[in-house]
Amino acid sequence: MMAREADLICNESMSQEQFVPNERLWxxxxxxxxxxxxxxxxxxxxxxxxxxxxxxxxVPSPYYRERLCAVLGQSAEDLGLLRGLQEPPPPLLQV
Known part of the structure; x- marks a missing residue:
């Protein structure tokens, strides 16, 4: 698979009504x-x-979020990369 195809597959698309420019990344x-x-x-x-x-x-896939943070020297939150992503469910409590 070519890198460009992998980019398209690995990226999480957002619905059209959620298109918000990422000024922090820019x-x-x-x-x-x-x-x-x-x-x-x-x-x-x-x-x-x-x-x-x-x-x-x-929005960037987790792999590219990590790469962006590394090369730009900022956290994913500071770069606005977590906006629009669903929060993971809380961990299950073991009884």
Whole structure:
């Protein structure tokens, strides 16, 4: 499978009414003086995917959230990468 196909499969799509631009990700990228292509190269994806993440049409998969945090030096929350994701259910209590 090609990397681009894997990006499309691994990314969690958001419904159309939830499209909210990710200004935090955009700000972190532009503060470094990086283009979308440069950020894409750093995390191992296409500039089209970076554009989709910044426009809010998709959210990065867990793998790419981790890569973005590493290369930008910020938490997923600080980068606005957790918005729109459902919270995991609380752990079951063992009795």
């Amino acid at each position: 700000q972190a990228r532009t503060r470094k003086g990086w283009s979308q292509a440069r950020l894409a190269e750093e995390v191992g994806t296409s500039f089209e995917m970076v554009s989709r993440w910044e426009r809010g049409t998709t």
